[in-house]
Amino acid sequence: ETGVTQTPRHLVMGMTNKKSLKCEQHLGHNAMYWYKQSAKKPLELMFVYNFKEQTENNSVPSRFSPECPNSSHLFLHLHTLQPEDSALYLCASMGQLNTEAFFGQGTRLTVV
């Protein structure tokens, strides 16, 4: 248990659906991240939030919409996804020293 919790663990959605992924941490960390992990690819950074403000959007398509209502919670809203968006979506958080980023268990997303 890393202190970073993601829900749901598994999600199957159609291309016309709208769904949201949730991440929460109670580690007192100020930075939260969304990463995408596809088969045979390195972890891809999607978004970074620092003290609720988005500091990085790594050219992510607009069908992925992040939301960070407070430093403990992070959402990823999904809309009109494509089959190639199927992947493991990982949330991570990091403290003010910018070290020891901790990951959640991920949401395995399948777009059908």
Place this chain on the structure above:
Amino acid sequence: GESVGLHLPTLSVQEGDNSIINCAYSNSASDYFIWYKQESGKGPQFIIDIRSNMDKRQGQRVTVLLNKTVKHLSLQIAATQPGDSAVYFCAERENYGQNFVFGPGTRLSVLP
């Protein structure tokens, strides 16, 4: 951005032997490095880290070595056990920032 890469995509070792997993990085401005372990169906788990002002750091059964001259990072696992079977990632941080670049990963298989 600059990339982090791994020399060996797969590594098989006998139980009880020592394992060495390698990582090459190209960004000379990277100041901090982390090794993560990812088991099937789980998120990456922090193993050990090292700052660029160090060349060696030891943990429980693990040692990380950093050679800044050739931009090389390695993870040594002593007396490898079946539970060590996983994919191992190195990650680098640039200039005290909040973003990490991950390598593609090495799969470690422990043979009985």
